[in-house]
Amino acid sequence: MANDIRWRVLLIVVLVGSCVWAIIPPDKKIRLGLDLKGGVHLVLRVNTDDALRLETETTMERLREDLDKAGVTVNYNVISPTEFQVTGVQPAQEALFRSTAAAVEVNYNRGSGAGGTYTFTIKPNLEVTLRNDAVTQALQTIERRINELGVTEPMVAKQGSEGDQLMVQLPGVTDVQRAKDIIHSTALLELKLVETGPAPTRDALLQPYKGVVPPNLEVLPGVEARPGERAETVYWLVRKVPVVTGRDLRNAKPTVDEYNQPAVSFSLNNQGAAKFSKATGENVGRQLAIVLDSQVRSAPRIESRISDEGRITGNFTQQEAQDLSLVLRSGALPASLTYLEERTIGPTLGADSIRSGIMAALVSLALVMGFMLFYYKLAGINSVVALFFNLIILLGAMSYIGATMTLPGIAGFVLTMGVGVDSNVLIFERIKEELAAQRGVRASINAGFSRVFVTLLDTHISALISAAFLFQFGTGPIRGFATTLTFGLISNLFTATFVSRTLFMMVLQRRQAQTVSI
Amino acid sequence: MQIFKNPNFNFVKYRWHALVLSWVIVLSGLAAVAVKGIPLGVEFSGGSAIIVDFTQRPSIEQVRRALDRYFPGGGQNVVVQSYGQPSLGQIMVRVPRTGKEQGTALSETADAVVNALKQSNLGQFTVIGTEIVGPVVGRDLTQKGILATLLSLAGILVYIAFRFQLSFAVGAIVASVHDLLVTMAFLAFFRYDLSLNVIAAILTLTGYSMNDTIVIFDRVRENLRGVRRDSLNEVVNVSVNQTLNRTIITGGTTLLSVIALFLFGGEVLRGFAFTMIVGVITGTYSSVFIAAAIVTFWRRRAPRTPVVAAVTQPVRAKAKPARKVRAS
Numbered sequence: 122m123a124n125d126i127r128w129r130v131l132l133i134v135v136l137v138g139s140c141v142w143a144i145i146p147p148d149k150k151i152r153l154g155l156d157l158k159g160g161v162h163l164v165l166r167v168n169t170d171d172a173l174r175l176e177t178e179t180t181m182e183r184l185r186e187d188l189d190k191a192g193v194t195v196n197y198n199v200i201s202p203t204e205f206q207v208t209g210v211q212p213a214q215e216a217l218f219r220s221t222a223a224a225v226e227v228n229y230n231r232g233s234g235a236g237g238t239y240t241f242t243i244k245p246n247l248e249v250t251l252r253n254d255a256v257t258q259a260l261q262t263i264e265r266r267i268n269e270l271g272v273t274e275p276m277v278a279k280q281g282s283e284g285d286q287l288m289v290q291l292p293g294v295t296d297v298q299r300a301k302d303i304i305h306s307t308a309l310l311e312l313k314l315v316e317t318g319p320a321p322t323r324d325a326l327l328q329p330y331k332g333v334v335p336p337n338l339e340v341l342p343g344v345e346a347r348p349g350e351r352a353e354t355v356y357w358l359v360r361k362v363p364v365v366t367g368r369d370l371r372n373a374k375p376t377v378d379e380y381n382q383p384a385v386s387f388s389l390n391n392q393g394a395a396k397f398s399k400a401t402g403e404n405v406g407r408q409l410a411i412v413l414d415s416q417v418r419s420a421p422r423i424e425s426r427i428s429d430e431g432r433i434t435g436n437f438t439q440q441e442a443q444d445l446s447l448v449l450r451s452g453a454l455p456a457s458l459t460y461l462e463e464r465t466i467g468p469t470l471g472a473d474s475i476r477s478g479i480m481a482a483l484v485s486l487a488l489v490m491g492f493m494l495f496y497y498k499l500a501g502i503n504s505v506v507a508l509f510f511n512l513i514i515l516l517g518a519m520s521y522i523g524a525t526m527t528l529p530g531i532a533g534f535v536l537t538m539g540v541g542v543d544s545n546v547l548i549f550e551r552i553k554e555e556l557a558a559q560r561g562v563r564a565s566i567n568a569g570f571s572r573v574f575v576t577l578l579d580t581h582i583s584a585l586i587s588a589a590f591l592f593q594f595g596t597g598p599i600r601g602f603a604t605t606l607t608f609g610l611i612s613n614l615f616t617a618t619f620v621s622r623t624l625f626m627m628v629l630q631r632r633q634a635q636t637v638s639i
Numbered sequence: 640m641q642i643f644k645n646p647n648f649n650f651v652k653y654r655w656h657a658l659v660l661s662w663v664i665v666l667s668g669l670a671a672v673a674v675k676g677i678p679l680g681v682e683f684s685g686g687s688a689i690i691v692d693f694t695q696r697p698s699i700e701q702v703r704r705a706l707d708r709y710f711p712g713g714g715q716n717v718v719v720q721s722y723g724q725p726s727l728g729q730i731m732v733r734v735p736r737t738g739k740e741q742g743t744a745l746s747e748t749a750d751a752v753v754n755a756l757k758q759s760n761l762g763q764f765t766v767i768g769t770e771i772v773g774p775v776v777g778r779d780l781t782q783k784g785i786l787a788t789l790l791s792l793a794g795i796l797v798y799i800a801f802r803f804q805l806s807f808a809v810g811a812i813v814a815s816v817h818d819l820l821v822t823m824a825f826l827a828f829f830r831y832d833l834s835l836n837v838i839a840a841i842l843t844l845t846g847y848s849m850n851d852t853i854v855i856f857d858r859v860r861e862n863l864r865g866v867r868r869d870s871l872n873e874v875v876n877v878s879v880n881q882t883l884n885r886t887i888i889t890g891g892t893t894l895l896s897v898i899a900l901f902l903f904g905g906e907v908l909r910g911f912a913f914t915m916i917v918g919v920i921t922g923t924y925s926s927v928f929i930a931a932a933i934v935t936f937w938r939r940r941a942p943r944t945p946v947v948a949a950v951t952q953p954v955r956a957k958a959k960p961a962r963k964v965r966a967s
Contacts, residue, residue, distance in 0.1 A: 156907070281779055282779055282782070282783065297746070298746075460745040460773070461745075461772070461773040462745075462771065462772045462773060463745055463746060463769065463770075463771040464768075464769065464770045464771070465766075465768055465769045465770075466767075466768050467690075467692075467765070467766070467767035467768050469692065469765075469767050470690065470767045470768045473723065473727075473905060474905055474907060476905075477903055477904055477905030477908075478904060478905065478908075480903040480904075481899050481900045481902075481903040481904040481905075481908070482899075484899040484902070484903050485895065485896035485899035485900065488895040488896070488898075488899060489892050489895055489896060492891070492892060492895065493892070496888065528905075528907055528908060529836055529839055529908070529911065531904075531908075532836075532900055532904065532908050532911055532912070535896050535897075535899065535900050535904070536843070536893070536896060536897065536900075536915070538892075538896050539892045539893035539894070539895060539896030539897065540847065540850070540889075540893055542889075542892050543850065543885075543889040543892070543893070546885050546888045546889050546892070547854065547885055547889075550882075550884050550885040550888070553641070554881070572861075575857065576853065576854055576857040579799075579802055579853045579857060580849070580850045580853045580854065582798060583795045583798055583799070583846060583849045583850070583853060584846035584847070584849070584850060585846075586791060586794040586795050586798060586846070587791040587794075587795065587842055587843065587845045587846030587849075588843075588846065589791075589794075590787045590788075590790050590791035590794065590842065591787065591791070591839060591842045591843070593787060594783050594784060594786070594787035594838075594842070598835070598836075599835055599836075599838075599839045602839050602843075603839075606843065
């Protein structure tokens with residue numbers, strides 16, 4: 122028995138000691154959630170349709186090339202992000218069309234082709250893959266951008282039932298607008314050869330073409346800006362297929378242009394540089410449009426062959442040039458983003474929450490302890506010790522796994538105090554019953570613990586079930602609450618049975634007691 | 640010390656009264672919801688909420704007038720309320736969803752509110768918090784909240800049916816649903832916003848109210864194993880009485896801590912704490928009156944064995960009046 126107690130005490134001391142060690146000093150060891158630390162919480166949706174539309178358009182263009190080569194003339198139309206249509210297939214060319222289009226059918230299901238109209242629909246599994254990839258890529262891109270911003274402990278995570286939402290948490294960030302802009306900008310850089318332009322209106326631009334855009338060209342808006350003058354929108358006619366894109370970028374950094382205005386210089390990787398030097402070499406004297414997110418930023422004339430360097434100019438401020446190079450370095454987003462939710466918690470609000478949370482915890486602790494000591498006398502001390510250990514183990518466990526303490530988490534902490542003593546109450550009341558039935562002190566205590574243990578197991582498991590669903594359901598703060606609750610329940614089971622019983626054993630051993638204060 | 644020495648209340652006899660009382664509360668709660676609707680927090684209804692800290696706090700009326708004048712669309716749909724402790728000078732302005740809270744226009748309404756306050760000469764202030772929620776998030780959350788509650792109930796139902804019997808599980812679930820409805824009714828009476836924290840409290844309650852119920856059921860199961868063949872009603876009643884002290888003490892300590900949360904936990908946790916206070920009280924009540932009663936309805940034993948009654952002769956010898964063992 123004495124030996125048994127020694128082992129029990131040792132285990133408790135080691136466990137509680139290591140938990141104390143884990144939480145000292147508390148302000149360094151316990152991670153605070155956004156609601157306590159202050160910062161920005163954003164929820165955005167990745168418009169995965171964009172990625173699908175791109176795939177569908179590319180596939181259609183590839184089919185157009187193949188069919189042109191085969192000499193099949195038809196009309197093409199993208200009718201939704203997942204479908205495109207080919208109309209006007211002559212009956213005589215049907216066989217040729219089908220054999221040429223077979224390559225597309227790896228990824229697209231072909232419709233029946235009644236009346237010479239074929240609808241190609243993306244295969245469901247590819248659709249799922251593309252959508253997931255777009256979200257994952259967006260997540261990684263945003264992560265890179267945020268890391269470059271220098272935010273400490275940011276978080277980007279998928280959420281939402283559709284799987285297309287991203288949650289972004291930026292602790293300590295106060296300039297919400299800048300953060301939003303940086304995350305949001307697509308930052309798709311394309312260098313395209315200029316056919317003609319600029320013109321003040323679309324119609325003026327297309328006059329030589331009788332108002333119709335040739336198939337391999339496109340019209341893009343741009344900004345005509347010279348230092349000191351008002352910016353005006355102008356139009357350019359450029360080649361659809363870019364010479365190089367942001368994918369071929371190696372680096373981008375802020376610099377100044379010849380007018381000493383902020384600009385962004387970029388360099389290309391080997392692959393990009395090869396393409397770039399070939400294209401510039403063949404097109405000396407022509408203009409090259411630097412297109413950012415489908416807008417022509419500038420269109421310098423190609424003076425000579427350029428291999429791997431370029432510069433984006435335009436009406437930038439210093440900050441804008443810096444942010445643009447940041448987003449270019451981090452790569453383009455695969456799809457556009459829509460903001461769904463924005464939550465800003467100022468640092469003062471967070472500090473207020475911490476203060477009132479701690480206050481509530483202390484008052485609750487005092488009340489519960491006071492009651493237990495008053496009602497159970499010496500056994501009350503037992504439960505108070507168990508309660509303290511419970512709270513220490515709870516905090517220690519949260520610190521070890523790096524769980525985040527949120528304001529609802531503090532609420533869970535306070536709740537753990539009230540509910541936690543329940544286990545002690547159950548056991549003590551049972552001991553009282555046994556004592557009332559004239560069993561011996563030792564037998565009563567043993568019976569109290571062993572009989573109630575089953576009940577405790579049942580109550581704790583059912584509470585854990587609801588905590589698990591709470592965790593599943595919740596975001597940020599609520600998860601903090603569910604985490605606290607879960608660890609509170611587990612550590613409570615340990616302190617209320619093992620610790621509390623050890624304390625009883627110690628008392629009984631020392632005094633060979635015939636009575637017990639309960 | 641004991642609150643009740645050998646309690647012997649006939650709870651089962653009063654189960655009808657309890658059921659009527661519960662129905663009255665639940666139905667009037669539903670009526671309140673039907674008439675006034677459930678006030679939804681920003682995270683559910685969508686919209687914008689801005690928390691502003693004034694160096695010198697203006698009255699709610701002044702803020703409202705300022706919004707009437709300078710906020711596009713006027714202040715009629717805007718909720719203005721003081722936030723946190725009155726001495727702090729914090730005010731929350733809440734604007735219902737305009738339908739534009741998406742993409743780049745997300746913060747348009749919030750910015751307009753801040754501008755209106757700037758133009759109105761109400762003194763120096765800083766924006767200490769904003770919350771802007773578009774329509775999609777709210778819908779998602781509502782669905783998930785309901786789903787999580789149902790799944791959690793189902794999970795517990797399965798667990799109890801496995802550990803006890805189906806009739807016990809049904810009793811426990813009915814008691815839990817009862818607690819949820821009563822809590823919702825009180826939320827409707829006192830016009831608390833349904834926020835994420837309140838949902839969290841409600842989910843916690845499903846686990847908590849189950850606690851009391853399980854403790855009682857556990858005793859019923861233990862007593863049913865006894866040799867004596869009392870009617871189920873008797874066994875249930877004796878079990879409720881045997882655990883009564885514990886039920887009340889636990890309800891009491893939990894109540895103490897949630898009251899501390901309510902009084903000192905700050906504005907964000909107030910709704911949570913209120914929900915918990917109501918839930919703890921109704922949870923204690925329901926496990927004593929409702930859960931056990933449901934078991935007796937559900938699993939009525941055929942002919943009642945003549946009962947000498949556990950009133951005079953306890954189910955087990957241990958419930959006999961006995962001398963209290965005093966502190967040494």
